[in-house]
Amino acid sequence: MSRFVRLGETDRPSLTLHVDGAPIAALEGDTLMVALLSQGAALRQSEFGPERRAGFCLMGACQDCWVWTESGDRLRACSTLAAPGQRILTSQPEASWPTHA
Amino acid sequence: MADPRIIIVGAGPAGTRAAEACVQAGIRPIVLDEGRRDGGQIYRRQPDNFTRPYAKLYGTEAPRAQALHETFDGLKDRIDYRAETLVWNIADGHVRTATRTMESALPFDALLLCTGATDRLMPVKGWQFAGAYSLGGAQVALKSQAVSIGHKVVFMGSGPLLYLVASQYVQAGADVVAVLDTAPYSARIKALPDLLAVPSVLWNGVALTLALKRAGVMVRNSVKPLEILGNVEDGLSGIRFRVGAGAEQTIACDAVAMGHHLRPETQLADLARCAFAFDPVTRQWLPERDGDGRSSVAGVYLAGDGAKILGARSAEASGRLTALAALGDLGLPVDKGEMASLRGDVGTYAKFARGLATAFPWPAEQAGALPDEAILCRCEGVTAGDLRAVMRETGAKEANRAKAFSRVGMGRCQGRYCGLAAAELIAAQADIPVEQVGRLRGQAPVKPLNISIGDTDA
Amino acid sequence: MSAASDVIIVGGGLMGSSAALFLRGHGLSVTLLETDLIGRQASGTNFGNVRRQGRPIHQLPLANRAIDIWRRSRELLGADVEYLQSGHIRVCYRERPELVGSMEEYADKARAEGLDLELLSGNALRDKFPFFGADVLAGSYSATDGHANPRLAAPAFARAAERLGAVIHEHTKIVDAQKIGEDFVVSAADGRTFRAPILLVTAGAWGNALSSQFGEPVPIVPRGPNMSVTEPVPYAILPAVGVMTPVEEETVYFRQVARGNIVLGGSTRGPSFPDQYRAYVEPQNTVSQLKHIRRLAPALGKLNIIRVWSGIEGYLPDSQPVMGPSATTSGLYYAFGFSGSGFQIGPGVGETMAEIIAQGATDIPIAPYTIGRFAKG
Numbered sequence: 001m002s003r004f005v006r007l008g009e010t011d012r013p014s015l016t017l018h019v020d021g022a023p024i025a026a027l028e029g030d031t032l033m034v035a036l037l038s039q040g041a042a043l044r045q046s047e048f049g050p051e052r053r054a055g056f057c058l059m060g061a062c063q064d065c066w067v068w069t070e071s072g073d074r075l076r077a078c079s080t081l082a083a084p085g086q087r088i089l090t091s092q093p094e095a096s097w098p099t100h101a
Numbered sequence: 102m103a104d105p106r107i108i109i110v111g112a113g114p115a116g117t118r119a120a121e122a123c124v125q126a127g128i129r130p131i132v133l134d135e136g137r138r139d140g141g142q143i144y145r146r147q148p149d150n151f152t153r154p155y156a157k158l159y160g161t162e163a164p165r166a167q168a169l170h171e172t173f174d175g176l177k178d179r180i181d182y183r184a185e186t187l188v189w190n191i192a193d194g195h196v197r198t199a200t201r202t203m204e205s206a207l208p209f210d211a212l213l214l215c216t217g218a219t220d221r222l223m224p225v226k227g228w229q230f231a232g233a234y235s236l237g238g239a240q241v242a243l244k245s246q247a248v249s250i251g252h253k254v255v256f257m258g259s260g261p262l263l264y265l266v267a268s269q270y271v272q273a274g275a276d277v278v279a280v281l282d283t284a285p286y287s288a289r290i291k292a293l294p295d296l297l298a299v300p301s302v303l304w305n306g307v308a309l310t311l312a313l314k315r316a317g318v319m320v321r322n323s324v325k326p327l328e329i330l331g332n333v334e335d336g337l338s339g340i341r342f343r344v345g346a347g348a349e350q351t352i353a354c355d356a357v358a359m360g361h362h363l364r365p366e367t368q369l370a371d372l373a374r375c376a377f378a379f380d381p382v383t384r385q386w387l388p389e390r391d392g393d394g395r396s397s398v399a400g401v402y403l404a405g406d407g408a409k410i411l412g413a414r415s416a417e418a419s420g421r422l423t424a425l426a427a428l429g430d431l432g433l434p435v436d437k438g439e440m441a442s443l444r445g446d447v448g449t450y451a452k453f454a455r456g457l458a459t460a461f462p463w464p465a466e467q468a469g470a471l472p473d474e475a476i477l478c479r480c481e482g483v484t485a486g487d488l489r490a491v492m493r494e495t496g497a498k499e500a501n502r503a504k505a506f507s508r509v510g511m512g513r514c515q516g517r518y519c520g521l522a523a524a525e526l527i528a529a530q531a532d533i534p535v536e537q538v539g540r541l542r543g544q545a546p547v548k549p550l551n552i553s554i555g556d557t558d559a
Numbered sequence: 560m561s562a563a564s565d566v567i568i569v570g571g572g573l574m575g576s577s578a579a580l581f582l583r584g585h586g587l588s589v590t591l592l593e594t595d596l597i598g599r600q601a602s603g604t605n606f607g608n609v610r611r612q613g614r615p616i617h618q619l620p621l622a623n624r625a626i627d628i629w630r631r632s633r634e635l636l637g638a639d640v641e642y643l644q645s646g647h648i649r650v651c652y653r654e655r656p657e658l659v660g661s662m663e664e665y666a667d668k669a670r671a672e673g674l675d676l677e678l679l680s681g682n683a684l685r686d687k688f689p690f691f692g693a694d695v696l697a698g699s700y701s702a703t704d705g706h707a708n709p710r711l712a713a714p715a716f717a718r719a720a721e722r723l724g725a726v727i728h729e730h731t732k733i734v735d736a737q738k739i740g741e742d743f744v745v746s747a748a749d750g751r752t753f754r755a756p757i758l759l760v761t762a763g764a765w766g767n768a769l770s771s772q773f774g775e776p777v778p779i780v781p782r783g784p785n786m787s788v789t790e791p792v793p794y795a796i797l798p799a800v801g802v803m804t805p806v807e808e809e810t811v812y813f814r815q816v817a818r819g820n821i822v823l824g825g826s827t828r829g830p831s832f833p834d835q836y837r838a839y840v841e842p843q844n845t846v847s848q849l850k851h852i853r854r855l856a857p858a859l860g861k862l863n864i865i866r867v868w869s870g871i872e873g874y875l876p877d878s879q880p881v882m883g884p885s886a887t888t889s890g891l892y893y894a895f896g897f898s899g900s901g902f903q904i905g906p907g908v909g910e911t912m913a914e915i916i917a918q919g920a921t922d923i924p925i926a927p928y929t930i931g932r933f934a935k936g
Contacts, residue, residue, distance in 0.1 A: 003232060003355070004249065005275065007249055008153065008274075009153065012150055034248055043231075047482075047819060051333040052333065054231035055238070056233065056235055057518070058237070058238035059142055059238065060135055062235070063513030066549075074862075078238075092793060206843075495718065499596070513865050549790060552789070552849045552863065553853065554846060555849065555850060
């Protein structure tokens with residue numbers, strides 16, 4: 001299921017990125033948000049509620065669209081361009097520094 | 102004296118015209134902007150490899166958008182333009198910037214804040230579901246990415262942007278199910294005298310409504326939003342509402358664009374220690390400024406919608422006026438006649454903006470009526486009931502106090518999207534005027550700041 | 560017309576609020592006066608360390624008394640102040656190996672005061688706390704220390720005191736205090752006066768203004784903590800973490816709250832302005848804090864901070880508070896100037912001051928904190 005619907009500008013070259021391990025196709029010039037929501041319903045899991053989130057303001061103000069790279073970097077999906085080879089996670093990676101105290 | 106150091110924050114209508122005035126005066130300003138491209142939000146530019154013409158992107162405002170972009174393109178060699186740069190703090194005569202992990206402290210003699218606006222939101226139960234977007238966000242999706250936010254879209258809220266974006270969606274071929282305006286039609290009649298200050302904009306608005314109706318879009322006034330329906334996995338599935346005192350209705354949709362006009366981005370003015378005052382017309386706290394854009398802090402100037410919502414046309418005028426005021430204060434020759442004329446333009450738009458506030462009133466009462474289970478603060482997942490419980494237990498009725506105890510406004514967005522509604526809820530619950538609730542203090546960083554900031558190896 | 564009670568407390572931070580609660584427990588009537596709102600400056604803006612280790616050995620009896628109150632805070636206060644007894648680890652860097660000896664010495668003395676510390680280094684340290692950077696040499700771990708939420712603590716003590724009958728006046732700025740006959744008469748800026756035979760000054764950075772009125776000025780310096788907080792991340796770091804170093808800039812610390820945010824503190828403290836009721840975070844101090852946090856725990860470098868803050872704290876030259884009776888005026892007591900280290904001991908200070916006032920004595924050693932140490936000549 002897709003959330004966003006493309007209404008034009010579809011003659012752009014395509015590129016491939018990985019989301020949660022699976023390849024997806026996007027178009028050059030897509031934001032990560034558009035790339036992900038053109039083929040999925042959500043971007044991330046809310047930290048404090050049961051619901052999935054899909055961004056809100058699209059202008060870098062609400063901070064609802066942060067996704068993660070497999071190496072643990074944070075990307076704001078509405079203001080980051082999709083790029084070939086990106087490996088994106090839509091769930092926050094479990095901490096790599098667990099303590100056993 | 103060396104050339105004065107002028108820093109302009111924001112490359113939208115106000116920032117562009119301010120930069121132009123500086124360049125004309127022989128100054129090379131630094132222009133800092135978070136965007137990848139200039140234009141700001143309202144005249145946001147599409148990526149380089151997109152091909153839609155101006156008329157398609159900006160409708161009636163196409164000539165203004167094009168003129169602004171061409172002006173900026175012409176300035177690029179004569180300004181120090183830093184795109185994708187966040188101003189995260191201001192202190193001791195320096196702005197602090199972050200570009201990825203690079204951090205800089207830039208000194209200034211004059212700082213022009215042209216920070217623009219974001220949507221003003223009134224929460225509706227269920228607005229945390231995927232598929233709910235701000236009205237401005239819905240417009241960005243279309244303008245800068247050529248996508249619709251959903252397969253079946255409802256526009257809900259109030260303000261001129263509601264009709265503008267809905268009709269842009271229709272024209273672009275999106276399936277717009279309904280436009281649900283919380284304002285009564287009578288409010289628009291009442292506002293006519295002020296709206297006539299700028300007849301062309303008034304007429305554009307009327308034409309938009311007619312076009313929507315002709316396209317078969319359901320348009321309703323006096324709407325009381327009750328609930329955004331949906332589920333935690335798939336997101337939004339419909340909207341439940343009432344028209345006036347009528348029966349409840351439900352519309353199926355998978356996206357809603359919501360907003361009640363705009364609010365200025367005032368955090369940097371706050372960090373620059375500018376004084377604020379309550380504006381009873383918009384029920385917002387705004388940084389104080391004189392008619393030429395001088396803030397209460399020497400050397401700090403405020404222009405455009407980032408200071409007060411007067412619209413893009415006014416922002417161009419106030420950006421230029423404020424820059425001229427700053428240049429004059431720095432001892433450079435400025436055209437006093439032009440300043441007087443710009444002041445007149447800004448005044449006209451101020452009258453029109455007052456009309457808009459009357460025509461599309463902020464439905465403050467909706468905040469007090471939010472059901473306890475409704476999420477109020479999306480970032481922290483705080484419900485209206487959580488805030489009310491905190492107020493009962495602690496007696497808190499000041500905005501920052503309520504935030505400290507309840508976490509409302511404490512999340513990543515720093516209260517941009519819940520702060521005004523939370524203040525109205527507190528006022529309703531405590532039965533006090535909203536100005537007594539006060540305003541959330543701005544805290545650095547203005548946007549999230551990476552801990553690797555300043556790490557040159559990162 | 561004066562409002563009368565057994566005790567007036569000036570200053571509604573954690574010290575004043577907890578003193579009000581415990582004084583009610585002794586059956587004394589209490590009026591608590593606060594310039595602004597309860598617990599908004601040092602008490603509400605500090606890091607939230609409920610940490611005994613690292614305190615002067617002479618302070619451990621007071622800290623032990625406080626830890627008992629923290630442990631029963633939920634029942635005592637009828638509120639959750641997010642107290643977690645999740646441990647505290649204090650580490651030193653490889654470039655200062657001599658500090659390991661200091662840690663061992665401290666641990667020996669602390670054990671005698673009932674505080675058990677475990678010294679860790681090498682694999683033992685990294686197995687237990689894999690987030691430490693390569694520069695970290697060794698650590699001293701206290702399993703029974705922890706942290707709590709400063710925004711909630713002092714107001715919860717004040718509400719509990721109020722439920723037991725304490726009278727609390729917020730938005731009451733005190734401009735004058737005098738002893739007239741057997742009573743102290745305390746005047747607010749708006750003209751109200753309050754009267755009591757006992758006056759307790761718990762006014763933090765503003766304490767000197769009142770002690771000076773009784774001939775006991777102290778060289779207090781207002782500063783502000785340098786605080787940041789990250790976005791929420793999965794809850795995985797249990798203990799509060801801090802660095803032992805003689806260099807202020809290197810002195811950073813962090814703790815993760817159960818909701819997931821990581822609170823960062825330390826490095827250079829900022830200026831604060833008690834007269835304007837404002838404290839600012841200097842951007843340079845945020846940048847330096849983040850740099851030293853990266854050194855301490857490199858994995859945190861991936862995270863974003865979403866907010867910084869500060870507040871008004873009062874520092875004394877020897878970093879020890881003024882606590883105990885006045886040296887000049889009978890019926891006058893002080894507990895202020897906690898020098899950025901008052902949060903953990905706060906409830907113990909309140910209970911101890913209540914005990915001194917109600918019973919005239921305490922077993923808790925308070926001699927190092929006498930105001931007389933600043934007397935001229």
